[in-house]
Amino acid sequence: MEAKKASEMECSDPITDPLSTFQPILTFGRVVGLFGWVISPTEKRCSLKKFLCWFQFVFVQIIVWGIVLKYIIVMYMDIHSARLIPILALVSYHVGSAYVPTLTYISSTKHFRQLLKVLNEYHTLFEPFQKMRSLKKYLKPIIAFNSFNGFSNSVMFCVLVSLPYREEMARLMYPFNFSDVKNSIMAYLFLGSSQLFSLLHLNLMFSLTCALSYLLIFEFKHITKKLKIGIEKFNSTELKDVAEFEQFLEKIRQQHNLVVEILEATNSLLKHYFFTFFAVAIPMICFSLYGVIRSYLAMGEIIFCFMTAYSFALCVSIFSIVGAQLNFKAHEPLEVLMFIDLSSINDKTYRTVRK
Structure with a gap:
C-alpha cells in the first residue's frame, strides 16, 4: 500500500508528470476546438x-468545412476550363485541413487517455523521461510561436487577397468580391477565420508530434546507452554474476517494450494527421505545378498555392526524417545485444536476450 502511494506521489511530480507537461497543448487545443472537453456528470451546470x-x-466545423464547400463551388464554376486542376490543389488542401480537427476531436479523448496511461506507467515503473523537464520548459514557447505563425499567415492571406491581387483572385474568392465595406468585412471574417483555425489546428498537432518524437528518440537513446554500459561492465568482469545480469537485461527489455507501447499509442493518436499530410501534399504540389507550367493561374493564385504547398511538403519531409530516426533508435538496442559474451551466460539469460 505504501509503495502504491509512493508511486502515485512520484507520478504527480509537477515537473516531470506527463499530464502536467502536455496540459498546455490540451488546454489550447480545447480552446480552438481541436480537442474535446472532459465534463464530469457531477459538475455543476453539466448540461x-x-x-x-x-x-x-x-x-468550428462549419468554419473549416465551409471553406471547402466554397472552393468546390468555385471548382464547378470552372469545371469546363483548364483552371479546374489548379483549383483542385486548394480543395485538397482544405479537405485535409478540415479532416484533421474533425477526426482529432472525435477520437482524441480516447487515444490521449491511453497515451497518458502508458506515459504514467513508464514514469511510475522506471524513471521520468530524460527530456521531460526540458520539454515542459520549451513547450509553451513552441505553442506560442506556432500560434503566432498561424495568426500571421492568416493575416498575410487576407492582405494577399485584398490588396495587390484583388482582381486576379476575384473568381477564386467567390462569392466575396470586396465590392463594398459590408462584403469586405464578411470576406475577411470568413476567409481569415477559416485560414486561422486550419493553421492553428495543423500547427498544434505539429507541436504535439514534435514533442512526443523528441521524448521517444531520446528515451530510446538513453535505453541503448544503459544497455551498452551494462554489457561492457559484464564483459569486463572476471567473476560474472549471471543472475544479476539476467535481471538487468529483463528490466531493460521491459523498459524498451513499454517505450515501444508508448510509440504505438502515439501512432494511434496521430495516424490520421500523418495520413492527411502524405495524402494531400503530393496531389497539391502536382496540381499547383500544372497550373503554373500551363499558365492557368494568376500571380496571386500562384503565391497562395505555393505558400500552402510548401508548408505541407516541409512537414512531410520532417515527418519522414523523424520517423526514420525513431525507427533507427528503436532498433539500436538489438545491435548492442550482439556484443554480449554468449559463452559467459546460461540458457535462461540467452532466452531473455532473444526476447
Whole structure:
C-alpha cells in the first residue's frame, strides 16, 4: 500500500508528470476546438457545459468545412476550363485541413487517455523521461510561436487577397468580391477565420508530434546507452554474476517494450494527421505545378498555392526524417545485444536476450 502511494506521489511530480507537461497543448487545443472537453456528470451546470462544447464543435466545423464547400463551388464554376486542376490543389488542401480537427476531436479523448496511461506507467515503473523537464520548459514557447505563425499567415492571406491581387483572385474568392465595406468585412471574417483555425489546428498537432518524437528518440537513446554500459561492465568482469545480469537485461527489455507501447499509442493518436499530410501534399504540389507550367493561374493564385504547398511538403519531409530516426533508435538496442559474451551466460539469460 505504501509503495502504491509512493508511486502515485512520484507520478504527480509537477515537473516531470506527463499530464502536467502536455496540459498546455490540451488546454489550447480545447480552446480552438481541436480537442474535446472532459465534463464530469457531477459538475455543476453539466448540461449547459455539454451544450456549449457541442456548439463550439459545430461552429468550428462549419468554419473549416465551409471553406471547402466554397472552393468546390468555385471548382464547378470552372469545371469546363483548364483552371479546374489548379483549383483542385486548394480543395485538397482544405479537405485535409478540415479532416484533421474533425477526426482529432472525435477520437482524441480516447487515444490521449491511453497515451497518458502508458506515459504514467513508464514514469511510475522506471524513471521520468530524460527530456521531460526540458520539454515542459520549451513547450509553451513552441505553442506560442506556432500560434503566432498561424495568426500571421492568416493575416498575410487576407492582405494577399485584398490588396495587390484583388482582381486576379476575384473568381477564386467567390462569392466575396470586396465590392463594398459590408462584403469586405464578411470576406475577411470568413476567409481569415477559416485560414486561422486550419493553421492553428495543423500547427498544434505539429507541436504535439514534435514533442512526443523528441521524448521517444531520446528515451530510446538513453535505453541503448544503459544497455551498452551494462554489457561492457559484464564483459569486463572476471567473476560474472549471471543472475544479476539476467535481471538487468529483463528490466531493460521491459523498459524498451513499454517505450515501444508508448510509440504505438502515439501512432494511434496521430495516424490520421500523418495520413492527411502524405495524402494531400503530393496531389497539391502536382496540381499547383500544372497550373503554373500551363499558365492557368494568376500571380496571386500562384503565391497562395505555393505558400500552402510548401508548408505541407516541409512537414512531410520532417515527418519522414523523424520517423526514420525513431525507427533507427528503436532498433539500436538489438545491435548492442550482439556484443554480449554468449559463452559467459546460461540458457535462461540467452532466452531473455532473444526476447
